[in-house]
Each structure stands twice: as C-alpha cells, then as structure tokens.
Amino acid sequence: MPASYDRLRKFRRGVPMVVRALSALLLTDSALSATPRAPMTVENDRPMSRTDFFNVTARRPGDSHSADASDLLNGQLGYSSYAAGGVANLPVLNGMADDRVATIVDGMRMGDGCPNHMNPIMSYVDPDSVSVARAIAGITSVSEGGDSIGGSVLIKRRPLEFSKTHSVLVTGRARGDYRSNGGGSGASGSVTVANDMWSLRYTGSYAHASDYRTGGAGHRVRSTSYLSFNHAVTAGFQKGADAADLTFGQQDIPYEGFPNAYMDMTNNRSSFVNGHYKGAFAWGTLEARGFWQRVNHVMNMLADKGGHSATTGMPMNTDKRTVGYSVDVTIPLSTRHRLMMGSQFFHDGLNDWWPLLWAAK
Structure with missing residues (x-):
C-alpha cells in the first residue's frame, strides 16, 4: 500500500477528532460566558x-x-x-x-x-x-x-439571627399563595426571639392542592393532589468565636398523588435532630455535627386508583433511621500551611414490609 495513501487515511481519521474537540471547546466557552x-x-x-x-x-x-x-x-x-x-x-x-x-x-x-x-x-x-x-x-x-x-x-437553611445589642430582638416573616386550578394554596413563616447571645426560631410551612384540570376541555388529572406540613425549631448560642445550634424538625405528608406511577404516597412522617458546634482556639478551629432522623413511609393507592386500606390496593411500608456525626479539626502550621483532620460516621437502616404479603402467610 503506498505511503501517501496511509498518510491520507490517518489524516481522515484525525479530522473528526479535531472537529469534536473544537466543537466541545466552543460550546463550553459559550456556556461559561452565558449570564x-x-x-x-x-x-x-x-x-x-x-x-x-x-x-x-x-x-x-x-x-x-x-x-x-x-x-x-x-x-x-x-x-x-x-x-x-x-x-x-x-x-x-x-x-x-x-x-x-x-x-x-x-x-x-x-x-x-x-x-x-x-x-x-x-x-x-x-x-x-x-x-x-x-x-x-x-x-x-x-x-x-x-x-x-x-x-x-x-x-442550607437561613442562619439564626441575633440581636446586635443587649436588647431583645423579635422578628419574623410570612408568605402565602393561591392558585385557582386545583385550589392550590400554600403558606410559610418564621418567628425569631433573640438577644446578643441566644436565639430561638420556629419555622413552619403548609402546601395543599387538589387534582388540577387540563386546559381546554378541563378534564381532571387524577392523582395530582397533595398535602404537606413542615415544622422546625432551632435554638442557638454564640459568644466570641464559639457558636452552637440545635434543630428539631418534623415533616408530615398525609397524602401525595403520583400521576406518572401506579403507586401513591399515603403517609410520610419524618422527625430529625441536628446539632452543630464551631469554635476557635489557640491551636486552631474545631467543627462538629451530629444528627438523627427517622422516616415512617407508607405507599398505596389513593381512592381514584382503587383505595388505600390495609386490604385493598398494594400497601408498602417503610421504616428508615439515619444517624451520623462529623468532626473537623484545622491546625495552622505556618502562614502558608495548615493541617486538616477529621472523623465521620454514617449509618442508614431500612426496614420494608408489605402488609398484604404478611396477611397471606
């Protein structure tokens, strides 16, 4: 085979690779320059x-x-x-x-x-x-x-607010919304009471919607309804370079429809505790966190899919527990170097069962 033909074949092989590389570079630069x-x-x-x-x-x-x-x-x-x-x-x-x-x-x-x-x-x-x-x-x-x-x-949730003086700070916020299609509504808010060292905050939210309707003919889209509640209480402390906070929270979803699945969520309740500490010392900084969560979850079918009792539909129950901690230590060694050490633990336990299968046994 002539050498010129071999060089031509190698050149033709390399052209698509070069074109692909240039195209990727141009697309990347274009995406990065977008505002x-x-x-x-x-x-x-x-x-x-x-x-x-x-x-x-x-x-x-x-x-x-x-x-x-x-x-x-x-x-x-x-x-x-x-x-x-x-x-x-x-x-x-x-x-x-x-x-x-x-x-x-x-x-x-x-x-x-x-x-x-x-x-x-x-x-x-x-x-x-x-x-x-x-x-x-x-x-x-x-x-x-x-x-x-x-x-x-x-x-990351909003950080706790503290008073800038020794006086007591009371602040909060609230929001609400409504839409006619499906009767969707929602509300959320928070209340904070704090001084310059201590802060206590409550946050809550609510969201609800019935099955919405399509445009034009206005047909009802089944299994698009939902109801959700979120609550959290956070207590925090700060003094100098030390800061700590502890959050207790709970979420409750009594029902949530899934139009693109055969199953729906007929109950979901989550409770959690999350604690965090950060402090600075002469030798360096220390940051620690510990948390725990439990989720009770139930899947079945809403009424428009056949009901969700213990003897109808296809009930599936889940009990999930999560626990973990993390500790991070940073020690400056010089103006340019620092030593970072840490420890982390995470455990996730899951228990699933189907009541109908247990009843059949």
Whole structure:
C-alpha cells in the first residue's frame, strides 16, 4: 500500500477528532460566558471557571410559588429534575439521579427511604427557609460530602439571627399563595426571639392542592393532589468565636398523588435532630455535627386508583433511621500551611414490609 495513501487515511481519521474537540471547546466557552439568571449569584469573588461553574448560590425568586425546594436549582447548567408528585421532584445532575446524587441538608447526608424514591430529601425542606442551594455536578470533594458519582446537592437553611445589642430582638416573616386550578394554596413563616447571645426560631410551612384540570376541555388529572406540613425549631448560642445550634424538625405528608406511577404516597412522617458546634482556639478551629432522623413511609393507592386500606390496593411500608456525626479539626502550621483532620460516621437502616404479603402467610 503506498505511503501517501496511509498518510491520507490517518489524516481522515484525525479530522473528526479535531472537529469534536473544537466543537466541545466552543460550546463550553459559550456556556461559561452565558449570564446566570437573575436569582443566581456566583459564590466566589474570582472569575468563573470550568471547575466552579456549578457552585452557585440560588435564592428563591419572588414570583415562584412552588412548594418543592428542588425548583430552587432550576436553570443551573447540568441540573434537571424528574417531575413526580407535587413536592417530590428528584434532582438529576448530568443525567444521573437517585443514589448517584448525594443530598446534604445542613450537613446531614440523607437518602430516600422509599423504594420508589417518592420522598426525596429536598421535600423535607420548606423552600422559603433555604438561604443557599448548590448543585455540584461530577466528582465531589470530601469536604462537600464526597462518595457520589453523579454529584451533590447542598442545601442550607437561613442562619439564626441575633440581636446586635443587649436588647431583645423579635422578628419574623410570612408568605402565602393561591392558585385557582386545583385550589392550590400554600403558606410559610418564621418567628425569631433573640438577644446578643441566644436565639430561638420556629419555622413552619403548609402546601395543599387538589387534582388540577387540563386546559381546554378541563378534564381532571387524577392523582395530582397533595398535602404537606413542615415544622422546625432551632435554638442557638454564640459568644466570641464559639457558636452552637440545635434543630428539631418534623415533616408530615398525609397524602401525595403520583400521576406518572401506579403507586401513591399515603403517609410520610419524618422527625430529625441536628446539632452543630464551631469554635476557635489557640491551636486552631474545631467543627462538629451530629444528627438523627427517622422516616415512617407508607405507599398505596389513593381512592381514584382503587383505595388505600390495609386490604385493598398494594400497601408498602417503610421504616428508615439515619444517624451520623462529623468532626473537623484545622491546625495552622505556618502562614502558608495548615493541617486538616477529621472523623465521620454514617449509618442508614431500612426496614420494608408489605402488609398484604404478611396477611397471606
């Protein structure tokens, strides 16, 4: 075979690779130069790069009435969600979802208790109580949770407020919304009582909707109703470089329809405790966190799918418990070097049973 023909074949082989590389570079540069939407602000002061484009702070737009906290991340590059129930959208990062995406709320790493992922972690958080929502696509650093192929979603509630003087501070906020289609309504609010050292806050939210109707003919779309409650009480202390807080919370969803599934959620109750401490000492800084959560989850069919009693439908029960802690120590060694050490523990226990199968035995 002539040498000139062999060189031509190698050249033709290389052209598609070069074209693909140039196309990817042009598309990437174009995406990085795009201006983020108004509610989004980059968390870093330095210019945006390919490695930190996904680390974005998302704040709830004023015209958004969604009861699902996952909608806070809409518009971020690489992020999407699987629409399911009214408050149960599943986050997706670069096409990966479910257990491939770690969801961490206020330092608590939690997993879905439902085998069908009907109770995603962000459904336990009132969107109005969130101050920061970050979607990190791809490999996540250990400091941000790690151990997730698809990426991580980090949610942080609003920090506690303290009085700037010795006087008592009483403050709060409230929001409500309503839509005619399906009779959807929602409300949320918080009340804080604090001085310069202690702070106590209560936050609560409510969201409800009946089955909505299609446009035009106005046919009812079955299994689109839901009812959700979220409550949390946080007590905090700060003095000098020391700060600590403890949060007790509970979520209750008596029912939530899933129009795209054969099953519905007929009950979901979650209770959790989350404690956090951060302090500075002569030798360095110490940060510690401990948490516990229990989820009681029931799947079955709502009335428009055949009922949800113990003897009809297809009941599936779940009892899930999560417990963990993390300790991080940072010791400065020089003006340029520091030593970071830590310890972390996480346990996730799951018990599933089907009442009809037990009755058959």
